[in-house]
Amino acid sequence: MEIIGGNRFLKGEIKIPGDKSISHRSIILSSIAEGETEIYNFLDSEDTKATIDCFRKMGISIDKDGEKLVVKGKGLKGLAPPDCILDCKNSGTTMRLISGVLVGQNFSTILTGDNSLNNRPMSRIINPLKRMGGNIEGLDNEYPPLKIRPISNLNGIYYKMPVASAQVKSAILLASLYAEGETIIEEKGPSRDHTERMLNYFGARINKNNNLISLKGGSRLEGRKIFIPGDFSSASFFIVAALILEGSEIVIKDVGVNETRVGLLHVLKEMGGNIEIDNVKNFNNELVGDIYVKYSKLKSTNIYGNKIATFIDEIPILVVAATFAEGTTTINDASELKYKESDRIKVMTEEMNKMGASIKALEDGMIIEGGSSLKPAKLNSYNDHRIAMALFIAALKAEGKSYILGSECINISFPTFFDIPIRKID
Ligand SMILES: O=C(O)C1=C[C@@H](OP(=O)(O)O)[C@@H](O)[C@H](O)C1
Numbered sequence: 001m002e003i004i005g006g007n008r009f010l011k012g013e014i015k016i017p018g019d020k021s022i023s024h025r026s027i028i029l030s031s032i033a034e035g036e037t038e039i040y041n042f043l044d045s046e047d048t049k050a051t052i053d054c055f056r057k058m059g060i061s062i063d064k065d066g067e068k069l070v071v072k073g074k075g076l077k078g079l080a081p082p083d084c085i086l087d088c089k090n091s092g093t094t095m096r097l098i099s100g101v102l103v104g105q106n107f108s109t110i111l112t113g114d115n116s117l118n119n120r121p122m123s124r125i126i127n128p129l130k131r132m133g134g135n136i137e138g139l140d141n142e143y144p145p146l147k148i149r150p151i152s153n154l155n156g157i158y159y160k161m162p163v164a165s166a167q168v169k170s171a172i173l174l175a176s177l178y179a180e181g182e183t184i185i186e187e188k189g190p191s192r193d194h195t196e197r198m199l200n201y202f203g204a205r206i207n208k209n210n211n212l213i214s215l216k217g218g219s220r221l222e223g224r225k226i227f228i229p230g231d232f233s234s235a236s237f238f239i240v241a242a243l244i245l246e247g248s249e250i251v252i253k254d255v256g257v258n259e260t261r262v263g264l265l266h267v268l269k270e271m272g273g274n275i276e277i278d279n280v281k282n283f284n285n286e287l288v289g290d291i292y293v294k295y296s297k298l299k300s301t302n303i304y305g306n307k308i309a310t311f312i313d314e315i316p317i318l319v320v321a322a323t324f325a326e327g328t329t330t331i332n333d334a335s336e337l338k339y340k341e342s343d344r345i346k347v348m349t350e351e352m353n354k355m356g357a358s359i360k361a362l363e364d365g366m367i368i369e370g371g372s373s374l375k376p377a378k379l380n381s382y383n384d385h386r387i388a389m390a391l392f393i394a395a396l397k398a399e400g401k402s403y404i405l406g407s408e409c410i411n412i413s414f415p416t417f418f419d420i421p422i423r424k425i426d
């Protein structure tokens with residue numbers, strides 16, 4: 001796609017579609033709950049469709065009724081054996097979370113994905129699920145396709161997480177619903193806690209005490225009504241756009257502001273960003289609020305430590321913010337970026353430098369010299385939606401015509417991205 005950069009700004013109210021992480025979880029939990037769940041503001045995107053397709057193939061009725069989705073749950077053991085391989089497409093969340101459910105079933109399944117997903121690490125879920133007694137295998141114990149076979153019973157475990165990952169934590173929690181006894185997870189650092197919150201909302205016996213999460217097996221889940229908050233990760237592209245495009249002033253309504261997701265806001269505020277959250281409400285155990293953002297002069301910062309997991313998906317757009325900040329920003333402890341849809345350290349470094357940014361890739365992060373002025377370029381998203389959106393926002397600051405190869409991948413998480421109006425100063 002083509003982008004005309006220079007003299008662009010954002011003004012007024014912006015509406016962001018439903019949260020991807022919470023949308024996936026709403027389908028998974030409602031499918032294995034008893035009775036009906038009504039889901040409002042569900043994210044209609046490629047990744048969430050993959051999760052819906054997997055559960056439909058296991059006999060769950062998931063239908064649109066006006067503006068809501070209605071899922072007819074069949075209980076923990078009500079899924080039917082699929083008559084084909086389950087395709088998780090590009091979605092790591094789909095593959096890792098449903099593996100937790102599938103190790104507890106009395107039928108076999110095979111999970112595969114697209115070329116990107118089939119090259120992402122899976123030993124992180126295979127190992128703990130095997131310790132629970134699950135029969136799950138990948139190629140070289142690492143890569144999809146994953147083969148899952150039935151076993152007589154799973155047992156609860158104490159698991160100390162080697163990485164801060166919500167997907168790993170969620171896979172174990174979902175499997176522990178099927179296990180005998182209690183499972184305790186010791187978190188390495190905070191990661192998004194939507195699974196814990198939704199399990200609690202559906203009636204599971206789950207507890208959290210500092211960094212320890214415990215769940216008692218055999219909990220019965222009950223169908224509920226869910227409102228999915230706007231996706232903070234999607235909002236982050238427009239938050240940074242408003243901060244770096246002169247004259248911008250926006251409000252993004254009804255965004256999820258769960259503390260385990262909004263780490264980017266703390267970083268941007270530290271950098272001098274003029275951002276306020278207002279009108280915070282609690283919907284089905286998740287906080288939702290309005291985010292006000294004004295153009296700001298940013299300064300550099302140093303980012304490291306275990307808070308990184310609370311903004312791991314926002315680092316590509318944070319790199320764009322740092323490019324326009326005064327001073328040198330360093331990012332460390334972010335090696336997880338290498339295992340996403342693309343190697344986000346390598347790709348952001350190479351593509352931003354094509355526009356004239358000055359970024360050095362590190363093993364676990366980046367060094368970004370701020371204050372660059374960008375020039376238009378031919379860019380490649382490597383079919384990674386977050387890279388495509390981050391490069392698009394960066395290109396708005398480059399006077400002239402830029403191109404992004406593979407921008408259709410934006411449909412993976414944010415199909416209405418191009419509907420958000422970006423104005424031009426005449
Ligand atoms: O649980 C989730 O919904 C997600 C967790 C994160 O992955 P990790 O758990 O691998 O860090 C994140 O990057 C991904 O986009 C969504």
Ligand SMILES: C=C(OP(=O)(O)O)C(=O)O
Binds near residue numbers: 090091386
């Ligand atoms: C990493 C992401 O998602 P997933 O792991 O579900 O593919 C993402 O959305 O940035």
